Amino acid sequence: xxxxxxxxxxxxxxxxxxxxxxxxxxxxxxxxxxxxxxxxxxxxxxxxxxxxxxxxxxxxxxxxxxxxxxxxxxxxxxxxxxxxxxxxxxxxxxxxxxxxxxxxxxxxxxxxxxxxxxxxxx
Numbered sequence: 159x160x161x162x163x164x165x166x167x168x169x170x171x172x173x174x175x176x177x178x179x180x181x182x183x184x185x186x187x188x189x190x191x192x193x194x195x196x197x198x199x200x201x202x203x204x205x206x207x208x209x210x211x212x213x214x215x216x217x218x219x220x221x222x223x224x225x226x227x228x229x230x231x232x233x234x235x236x237x238x239x240x241x242x243x244x245x246x247x248x249x250x251x252x253x254x255x256x257x258x259x260x261x262x263x264x265x266x267x268x269x270x271x272x273x274x275x276x277x278x279x280x
Contacts, residue, residue: 164221166270167209168193174206177267180241200234204272214246217269224275228260231276235262 168174171193175185178195183204187194191208202223225231235252243249248265255261261275 161203163203163205164272165205165207166219166221166266166272167212167217167268168206168270169208169210169212169214169268171206171208173267177244177247178204180243181238181264212268214267214269219269220271220273222273222275224277226276228254228276228278231260231262231274234274238264 171188171191175188175193175195181197182199183195183197183202185193186196186203193206193208194203195206196203204221225234232252235249238249241249243264244267247267248263250262250264252260252262255275259275259277261273263271263273265271
């Protein structure tokens with residue numbers, strides 16, 4: 159099995175950890191300038207590197223978390239939507255896209271875009 163893990167910038171690793179914990183992530187590793195978070199139930203791992211200069215309004219870093227089907231993406235959103243999302247962070251509503259995916263996104267407090275989707279079977 160192959161796994162891809164995004165590495166996203168964070169201006170403050172403590173703030174990042176607390177933000178993603180709202181969605182069920184736990185800290186798997188922490189160093190002075192690096193943070194590893196994992197959501198065990200969903201098998202999602204996110205890594206963050208410390209970049210004190212990252213700006214929430216100009217950060218253009220993104221990643222895509224792909225589920226096997228739209229129902230799994232909707233289930234993830236249902237779980238995550240129970241979390242309180244502090245402004246200016248965003249948790250969008252799921253949308254059925256013209257290309258067949260059901261997608262939503264999170265923009266964290268440092269401007270990282272994490273797009274989540276599920277595609278129907280071909």
